[in-house]
Amino acid sequence: MALSVLVVDDSSVMRSIVIRTLRMSGLELNEVLQAGNGKEALEILGKTWVDLVLLDINMPVMNGIEMIESIRKIPELSDLPMIVVSTESSTTRIDTLKQRGIGFVHKPFTAEMLRNSVIQLTGVTVNETTSDGSF
């Protein structure tokens, strides 16, 4: 299954890194959308279906935690797979996210780390012919 993905980070450079890493990971991708904060992301999610959201925590306007809480309140999106890609290092916060069914990838990350997290959360399989396995 080709994934439609929304990447949410206030850093355009980090969004580019996440998207490039996703493409290198061997995962089959459909549409890849971008947003600079949680509010922009919610606007996109109101108009477009995506299979997976990759989001940062520390963002202006609406941060990642507020965004997750907002998404979970929307019945059609309450099961949407989400992976936090962040510099967050507190095991207390990371465990809280994982208990809520949110994936977590720590910055800096490798293609393998990102791919494993996506596979674990969505159950998709990797197109081995395009996977280089490393970053």
Added chain:
Amino acid sequence: MKRLQTDLFKAGLRVFEDLGFLLPSAEINEEQAQAQTQVAVTVEFSGPVGGMILLTLGGPILPVLTANMLGDELPTTEAQEIDALKEVCNVICGNLLPNLINEDAVFDIHPPQVRSVKNLESFLQMPSIHQAIGLEEGRADIRLFLPEEFLKREA
């Protein structure tokens, strides 16, 4: 002080290697030592202990770092370079914080702020833990500012 300096070096090393695809080194050669500071950024954090990280880059390293992060060819735009600089400092901070107290400690990392290179003197006079990292034809200087009593306890 030695322990946190080592942690600072490891955090910087990891970020410049894994995010910037550079070959950082603890040893600074003559060219790197003489590289003039070009850009500066700070990231403040709060939690069980508050503090700040100041990252400065000397020499022509920021465009290379930015292009590497983007997976693009040079030239890069100034906006991309500032964004890359902020992100690098942010990730260094996030990788360092678990070493300050323990891995359970909850910190808030505040948005990075670009600083004028001309106005760094006040920061440089404050007590800090400093680690220089050699980066190709340039140098990164990472300074960790913590409350004085915390620095004394770590010394």
